[in-house]
Amino acid sequence: MDEEARKTFADEVDSRLEDLFGEDEKPTGEDAPSLEDLEIAVEADPAEEVVEALLGKDEVPTAQDLPEAEPGGTAGETSPLRELRSMVLSIDWEITDEVMGTFLDQVESLKGAYGQDRWASLLLQGLSSLGRYIRRRKGKAHPNSINVLKSLYGSLEKVVLPGKADEDEKKRIVARELERFRELKKDVAVGRGRAATVLQRPALEEIKEVIRSEFAKLRAELRSMLQGKSD
Amino acid sequence: MAFINLKKREVQVKIVYYGPGRGGKTTNLEYIYNKFNQRIQTQMVTIKTQGDRTLFFDFLPFDMGKIKGYDVKVQLYTVPGQVKYNATRKLVLRGVDGVVFVADSMTVRRKHNMLSLKNLQQNLASYKKSIFKVPLVLQFNKRDLAEQGIPLLSLETMQRDLNTHLKAPTFEASAIVGTNVPETLKKIISMTMLSLEKELK
Numbered sequence: 001m002d003e004e005a006r007k008t009f010a011d012e013v014d015s016r017l018e019d020l021f022g023e024d025e026k027p028t029g030e031d032a033p034s035l036e037d038l039e040i041a042v043e044a045d046p047a048e049e050v051v052e053a054l055l056g057k058d059e060v061p062t063a064q065d066l067p068e069a070e071p072g073g074t075a076g077e078t079s080p081l082r083e084l085r086s087m088v089l090s091i092d093w094e095i096t097d098e099v100m101g102t103f104l105d106q107v108e109s110l111k112g113a114y115g116q117d118r119w120a121s122l123l124l125q126g127l128s129s130l131g132r133y134i135r136r137r138k139g140k141a142h143p144n145s146i147n148v149l150k151s152l153y154g155s156l157e158k159v160v161l162p163g164k165a166d167e168d169e170k171k172r173i174v175a176r177e178l179e180r181f182r183e184l185k186k187d188v189a190v191g192r193g194r195a196a197t198v199l200q201r202p203a204l205e206e207i208k209e210v211i212r213s214e215f216a217k218l219r220a221e222l223r224s225m226l227q228g229k230s231d
Numbered sequence: 232m233a234f235i236n237l238k239k240r241e242v243q244v245k246i247v248y249y250g251p252g253r254g255g256k257t258t259n260l261e262y263i264y265n266k267f268n269q270r271i272q273t274q275m276v277t278i279k280t281q282g283d284r285t286l287f288f289d290f291l292p293f294d295m296g297k298i299k300g301y302d303v304k305v306q307l308y309t310v311p312g313q314v315k316y317n318a319t320r321k322l323v324l325r326g327v328d329g330v331v332f333v334a335d336s337m338t339v340r341r342k343h344n345m346l347s348l349k350n351l352q353q354n355l356a357s358y359k360k361s362i363f364k365v366p367l368v369l370q371f372n373k374r375d376l377a378e379q380g381i382p383l384l385s386l387e388t389m390q391r392d393l394n395t396h397l398k399a400p401t402f403e404a405s406a407i408v409g410t411n412v413p414e415t416l417k418k419i420i421s422m423t424m425l426s427l428e429k430e431l432k
Contacts, residue, residue: 009299013424016295020270021413218322
């Protein structure tokens with residue numbers, strides 16, 4: 001077994017273990033663990049209240065109103081977004097720990113660069129939250145999560161690159177992204193509920209089966225011990 | 232040896248928590264079950280005597296999902312620690328793929344740790360397995376008791392007593408509050424899966 005294949009296998013195992021037993025999610029309680037990142041981004045950030053206060057709740061557009069935002073073509077060679085853009089394109093092709101790690105590193109460094117821009121900060125927080133969720137779930141992430149990630153990135157470009165949007169438009173863009181986030185969060189929650197009900201019965205059956213098998217082994221062991229004594 | 236069904240592409244991995252009586256083996260499993268039940272979606276089976284001691288074994292199965300195209304199912308067991316239940320301990324060890332040895336850090340339990348580790352070596356040998364080859368993690372449990380003024384063995388002493396020759400990964404832990412309980416579990420599963428990698432074509 002070559003070293004590279006072994007490392008990939010080890011990464012796969014570690015990643016799955018992190019999904020199951022990672023300490024940075026709340027594993028108990030009513031909320032789905034995989035939703036925690038999204039909860040933080042959407043509900044705990046006071047910037048969202050700013051958006052709603054500025055636009056009014058009724059004016060927040062729904063996800064259906066959103067145009068598809070495609071990353072690419074606008075972040076120039078010298079833009080701080082250049083690296084992030086290439087990572088977003090990579091995620092579209094493959095989701096690995098390495099790609100997601102680099103993506104999250106890029107987002108973190110941009111948080112520093114755009115710390116004074118409240119709209120960019122909010123979008124970066126969304127990218128960070130969604131990135132962590134996708135890294136944990138990988139192929140099991142909600143199918144729409146990559147689209148939302150791309151959309152968030154596309155909006156980030158519009159918000160930070162000069163001449164792309166005025167202040168009012170920026171507010172509207174961020175509000176749309178938050179709405180998409182909410183929709184995704186709801187979809188993830190629905191998916192999680194279904195999985196939980198399906199899993200319970202096989203687990204019970206499995207326990208019964210293993211116990212039966214263990215007792216059978218115990219009986220066989222006792223029989224062989226008794227036979228050994230009588231021989 | 233893990234049960235590997237090539238046709239169904241399914242792997243069953245058996246991990247046993249071993250160690251002296253009242254060392255915290257069951258507490259490890261209870262912590263895992265209580266903390267991660269939402270994620271692992273399973274039920275824990277435990278058979279205790281009136282004095283809250285493990286009579287037969289504790290059992291906690293869960294699915295890890297697909298790895299390398301195989302459905303990986305992990306089964307965690309504890310053994311009864313009391314000396315008199317050696318036949319049960321030996322039985323639970325049958326087909327084991329990885330072992331967590333839960334040592335008790337209390338000074339008064341020093342001898343029990345060493346005897347239990349020796350017992351593990353002997354019982355593995357009865358299945359023609361070497362304690363030096365089976366994936367093994369040592370957990371030095373009850374480190375939190377130092378805060379209550381209870382005399383504990385130093386980590387150096389525990390390393391010297393138990394790990395001089397084994398050179399196994401070790402974790403200082405408190406199963407009752409969960410310190411390093413998930414880390415111990417992740418480590419033993421990771422080591423065990425790597426040991427099985429060649430079988431998973």
